[in-house]
Amino acid sequence: MIGKALLHLLLLFLLSPLLLGVIGKTKALFAGRWGAPLLQPYFDLWKLARKDMVLSQTTTWVFLAGPLIGFAVPPLAALFIPFGALPAPVSFNGDLILFVYLFGLARFFTASAALDTGSSFEGMGAAREVTFSCLAEPTLLFVLIVLARLAGDLSLDAMLGPTLHLSWHQAGAALSLALVSLFVVLLVENSRIPFDDPNTHLELTMIHEVMVLDHSGPAFGLILYGAAMKLFVLGAVLVRMALPMTYPSPWLNLAVFIAGMLALAVVIGVVESIMARLRLIRVPQVLVGTTLLSAFAMVLLLRQ
Amino acid sequence: MIMTVFIAGTLLLLFSGVPGLVGRGGPNGGERTATVLLLTGALLGTGGVIAALKHPDAASLSLPWAVPGGAFALAIDPISACFLFPVFLIGALGAIYALGYWPHRTHPETGRRLRFFYGLIAGALTLVLTARNGLLFLAAWEIMALAGFFLVTTEEKHLETRRAGFIYLTCAHTGTLALFALFILLEQSFGSFAFPAPAVLDGTSGPASAIFLLALFGFGVKAGLTPLHIWLPGAHAAAPSHVSAFLSGVMIKSGIYGLVRVSGFFAAPPAWWGSTILILGVVSGVLGVVFAIAQHDIKRLLAYHSVENIGIIAIGLGAALLGKSYDLPLLTILGLAGALLHVINHGLFKSLLFLGAGAMIHATGTREIDRYGGLLRRLPLTGIAFLGGAVAICGLPPLNGFVSEWLIYLGLFQSLGGETLGPHLSLFAIPALALIGGLALACFVKVFGIAFLGAPRTPAAAHAHEAPAGMLWPMGLLLACCLCIGLWPGALFPLLAAAASLWSGMAVPTTLLTAQAPAAALSWNAFGLLLLLAASAGVLRLGLRKAPPRTATWGCGYPLPTARMQYTASSFGALLVDLFRWGLRPDRHGGKARGLLPTATEFSRHTPDTILDRGVIPVCRGAIRVFSRLRALIQNGSTSFYLLYVALALFGLLTLATLSRG
Numbered sequence: 001m002i003g004k005a006l007l008h009l010l011l012l013f014l015l016s017p018l019l020l021g022v023i024g025k026t027k028a029l030f031a032g033r034w035g036a037p038l039l040q041p042y043f044d045l046w047k048l049a050r051k052d053m054v055l056s057q058t059t060t061w062v063f064l065a066g067p068l069i070g071f072a073v074p075p076l077a078a079l080f081i082p083f084g085a086l087p088a089p090v091s092f093n094g095d096l097i098l099f100v101y102l103f104g105l106a107r108f109f110t111a112s113a114a115l116d117t118g119s120s121f122e123g124m125g126a127a128r129e130v131t132f133s134c135l136a137e138p139t140l141l142f143v144l145i146v147l148a149r150l151a152g153d154l155s156l157d158a159m160l161g162p163t164l165h166l167s168w169h170q171a172g173a174a175l176s177l178a179l180v181s182l183f184v185v186l187l188v189e190n191s192r193i194p195f196d197d198p199n200t201h202l203e204l205t206m207i208h209e210v211m212v213l214d215h216s217g218p219a220f221g222l223i224l225y226g227a228a229m230k231l232f233v234l235g236a237v238l239v240r241m242a243l244p245m246t247y248p249s250p251w252l253n254l255a256v257f258i259a260g261m262l263a264l265a266v267v268i269g270v271v272e273s274i275m276a277r278l279r280l281i282r283v284p285q286v287l288v289g290t291t292l293l294s295a296f297a298m299v300l301l302l303r304q
Numbered sequence: 305m306i307m308t309v310f311i312a313g314t315l316l317l318l319f320s321g322v323p324g325l326v327g328r329g330g331p332n333g334g335e336r337t338a339t340v341l342l343l344t345g346a347l348l349g350t351g352g353v354i355a356a357l358k359h360p361d362a363a364s365l366s367l368p369w370a371v372p373g374g375a376f377a378l379a380i381d382p383i384s385a386c387f388l389f390p391v392f393l394i395g396a397l398g399a400i401y402a403l404g405y406w407p408h409r410t411h412p413e414t415g416r417r418l419r420f421f422y423g424l425i426a427g428a429l430t431l432v433l434t435a436r437n438g439l440l441f442l443a444a445w446e447i448m449a450l451a452g453f454f455l456v457t458t459e460e461k462h463l464e465t466r467r468a469g470f471i472y473l474t475c476a477h478t479g480t481l482a483l484f485a486l487f488i489l490l491e492q493s494f495g496s497f498a499f500p501a502p503a504v505l506d507g508t509s510g511p512a513s514a515i516f517l518l519a520l521f522g523f524g525v526k527a528g529l530t531p532l533h534i535w536l537p538g539a540h541a542a543a544p545s546h547v548s549a550f551l552s553g554v555m556i557k558s559g560i561y562g563l564v565r566v567s568g569f570f571a572a573p574p575a576w577w578g579s580t581i582l583i584l585g586v587v588s589g590v591l592g593v594v595f596a597i598a599q600h601d602i603k604r605l606l607a608y609h610s611v612e613n614i615g616i617i618a619i620g621l622g623a624a625l626l627g628k629s630y631d632l633p634l635l636t637i638l639g640l641a642g643a644l645l646h647v648i649n650h651g652l653f654k655s656l657l658f659l660g661a662g663a664m665i666h667a668t669g670t671r672e673i674d675r676y677g678g679l680l681r682r683l684p685l686t687g688i689a690f691l692g693g694a695v696a697i698c699g700l701p702p703l704n705g706f707v708s709e710w711l712i713y714l715g716l717f718q719s720l721g722g723e724t725l726g727p728h729l730s731l732f733a734i735p736a737l738a739l740i741g742g743l744a745l746a747c748f749v750k751v752f753g754i755a756f757l758g759a760p761r762t763p764a765a766a767h768a769h770e771a772p773a774g775m776l777w778p779m780g781l782l783l784a785c786c787l788c789i790g791l792w793p794g795a796l797f798p799l800l801a802a803a804a805s806l807w808s809g810m811a812v813p814t815t816l817l818t819a820q821a822p823a824a825a826l827s828w829n830a831f832g833l834l835l836l837l838a839a840s841a842g843v844l845r846l847g848l849r850k851a852p853p854r855t856a857t858w859g860c861g862y863p864l865p866t867a868r869m870q871y872t873a874s875s876f877g878a879l880l881v882d883l884f885r886w887g888l889r890p891d892r893h894g895g896k897a898r899g900l901l902p903t904a905t906e907f908s909r910h911t912p913d914t915i916l917d918r919g920v921i922p923v924c925r926g927a928i929r930v931f932s933r934l935r936a937l938i939q940n941g942s943t944s945f946y947l948l949y950v951a952l953a954l955f956g957l958l959t960l961a962t963l964s965r966g
Contacts, residue, residue: 049847052849052850052852052853053847053848053852054852054853054854054855055852055853055854055855056854056855056856056857056858057854057855057856057857058678058757058758058759058857059857060680060681060757062680062691062756062757064844067844068837068840068841068844069837071840071843072833072836072837072839072840073833073836075836076829076832076833076836090825090829092822092825093714093819093820093821093822094710094713094714094717094821094822095825097709097710097713097714098701098706098710098826098829100738101699101700101701101706101709101710101741102701102833104698104699104700104741104742104745105695105700105701107745108694108695108698108700108745108748108749111749111753112749112752112753112757114753115749115752115753115754115757115758115871116753116757116758117758117857117858118677118678118757118758118759118857118867118870119857119858119859119865119870120869120870120871120875121860122871123753123870123871123875123876124871124875126749126753126871126876127746127750127871127875127876127877127878127879128879130742130745130746130749130750131746131879131880131883133742134739134741134742134743134745134746134880135739135742136742137735137738137739137741137742138735138736138738138739139735140738141734141735141737141738142735145717145720145731145734145735148717148720149720152721154714154717213858214857214858217847217848217852218843218844218847218848219844221847222840222843222844284883291735295732295735298731302728302731
């Protein structure tokens with residue numbers, strides 16, 4: 001189990017910044033630019049790790065607790081998720097709820113750290129973050145209900161386990177709806193276009209970026225790394241749902257998983273390139289719509 | 305022997321405030337004596353309950369009582385125990401806290417009376433939770449309700465307090481009326497005022513449904529289920545903080561206890577019972593937390609969170625009842641275990657939050673969240689305690705709130721199996737519970753962030769001082785309890801399994817509960833989280849070679865920011881309040897710039913309780929108008945009319961007599 005956990009964490013720590021690099025590269029190619037190198041996020045993290053940090057006079061220890069918890073939660077949550085056909089190192093009945101609530105804990109402290117600066121920009125970002133995330137939660141739970149019903153089990157490892165590909169034959173429609181809903185949740189939770197723009201520097205339009213305006217140096221590095229890992233973990237769920245096949249060879253399984261993750265990054269890059277950012281007022285409407293979509297997936301599954 | 309100890313404890317609680325009333329003298333008004341008596345009573349009571357759980361055969365008592373139909377019958381079983389432990393713990397900690405928060409030398413007029421009724425309500429509550437006879441239950445219930453009224457109106461000088469007290473009294477007695485009807489109906493249909501054994505009565509009969517509805521109303525008012533919660537925000541805000549902690553953490557649970565107890569009498573209840581409670585739970589949960597987000601007064605906000613948490617408990621109880629109706633034992637066990645654990649947990653973290661709010665009020669003299677700011681630097685320990693309570697109430701790991709919500713989730717997921725439509729409807733409570741959790745998180749980020757973080761918004765907040773040790777210790781102890789249940793949830797599972805097996809009438813071994821809800825895995829993960837946190841703190845520490853320099857918060861180039869420019873509580877909640885304005889109907893005043901050269905303008909936003917201020921009170925006003933018109937018409941001062949009434953009454957009576965004879 002320790003070996004499996006180490007392999008999981010190694011994959012997570014090594015590959016998660018690469019996703020950001022692939023997204024950036026895709027967007028650059030769409031815009032007709034060559035763009036930053038694929039490994040740029042690694043260089044950024046290395047640069048931030050060596051920088052000094054500046055703190056605001058109003059801040060307390062909560063300001064640093066935000067980045068720390070945001071960094072500590074994704075590795076723990078990753079242990080409940082199978083990476084492709086690699087089974088999850090930790091699995092127990094009901095770990096799906098712990099998975100969801102762990103990210104809640106990270107959100108609580110990220111938003112609190114933003115409020116710790118006393119800046120109204122960061123307050124604005126924190127308010128938007130908690131509002132939009134709480135609207136995304138029901139969708140996530142509906143998707144999990146669909147998976148739990150199909151697997152007949154309440155652990156993520158079994159829900160995303162080898163039986164999943166049989167479920168695609170049996171309940172393809174419900175799973176497709178769930179997949180689309182989960183993709184929207186992924187975009188919201190990771191502050192991607194069309195819900196948030198990770199690149200803009202106009203505070204009025206940002207959510208996640210505006211919350212971390214005052215973080216600098218290693219603390220900012222932890223935030224970026226944590227965000228990349230969160231994208232990787234949620235992405236792993238999505239990729240496993242989309243590519244549920246299990247091959248006898250572990251290397252092939254690993255290759256499929258990594259190819260899937262890179263493809264997901266490309267898809268996110270394409271979405272970011274071809275869509276504009278939604279007006280803030282529209283975001284809740286889209287999220288409520290997605291909730292209905294996922295609820296429909298559940299009803300479809302239960303009534304068939 | 306066990307019951308003697310328990311009754312001695314109860315009597316000590318009941319009369320702990322009497323020496324202070326009788327003695328009059330002394331500089332402290334007997335506050336030390338009262339606290340010592342109360343602590344002794346709580347210790348004896350706790351010992352009695354623990355012993356009763358070990359020896360269930362010696363845990364009941366029945367004495368003759370001169371009241372017709374009544375008997376002084378007491379018993380302690382696992383269900384009572386789940387409710388009794390918080391009473392003793394929070395009652396005792398509240399009394400210690402009061403020594404610092406409401407000391408006799410600063411409150412000489414109200415102190416004696418406050419301590420008397422505080423002891424009385426704690427003692428009456430233990431009787432409510434152990435009574436096994438309808439009349440004894442009602443007597444204890446009424447003492448509890450009246451003591452609650454005097455506690456709420458401690459500061460009767462304020463108009464707002466008297467108004468809150470009046471609404472409390474009205475609601476409490478309306479609820480009691482329903483309970484009178486309930487016990488009379490129970491006696492008429494099943495023959496005795498004595499409580500029947502669990503899961504023996506027939507749930508499908510007509511009177512059973514009437515009993516259920518009466519219980520839902522009578523106990524629902526006390527528990528604060530929406531739309532019956534109208535007394536709760538005002539009363540919790542008006543009472544002194546340690547009293548609010550007791551009312552919210554413990555007293556309102558007597559309503560839940562009543563619902564659990566009465567619904568437990570019946571075997572195979574109809575499915576609509578469970579569905580009704582489940583739906584009411586979802587409505588209470590969502591509306592409670594949404595109303596909380598719109599509040600600016602910290603105690604009103606916490607009070608609305610009680611409505612929310614009662615909703616979560618009701619979801620668990622509803623699931624348990626549905627499990628009984630549809631014969632899904634796991635749904636019953638997990639739902640009830642989750643509900644009971646949430647009763648304990650909510651008692652712990654809500655009283656922690658109210659005590660924390662008391663320390664904030666003590667330090668700054670205001671309840672307005674927008675007048676705090678930067679308190680974490682000035683009240684570091686209170687801040688940590690409040691933060692712990694906030695994380696726990698949001699149901700986040702690794703604290704206790706997560707464990708009970710997790711059990712309820714696991715229960716609800718059990719209704720996935722099977723092909724019938726009925727149980728599947730309860731699946732919609734799962735996303736609702738997630739929404740409630742997300743909204744609670746938004747609300748507590750708001751409270752903690754606006755009150756404790758940032759820069760002080762007023763001079764009072766800037767000069768705030770940490771609470772005295774006597775107020776800090778109770779908070780620390782409650783926080784430790786929250787953490788312990790979060791880290792070792794398995795420790796309480798035997799009690800929960802025993803309660804579930806008693807309630808459902810089937811054998812529930814603890815192993816069944818731990819097989820479905822592996823508490824040990826939860827412990828490991830909580831420790832893993834702490835370990836990872838420590839590791840990442842180490843990483844950050846390595847990254848810092850020197851102490852980071854301090855500068856001003858980046859203000860986007862604006863050089864002179866003031867503390868008033870920070871995000872306020874109402875701006876933080878504005879997005880969510882706007883989303884839910886169909887239910888909240890917030891009042892908005894000002895905020896519009898007029899003319900070409902607008903002058904200074906003001907903006908404020910308030911959210912009154914939709915049901916009380918826009919429903920019940922206007923309806924009552926209308927009724928008063930109608931009835932006063934009627935009275936003016938009937939009682940019009942003319943003697944001839946009165947003689948006519950006498951003649952009409954006589955005629956009516958004679959007609960009645962003739963008809964009934966014929």
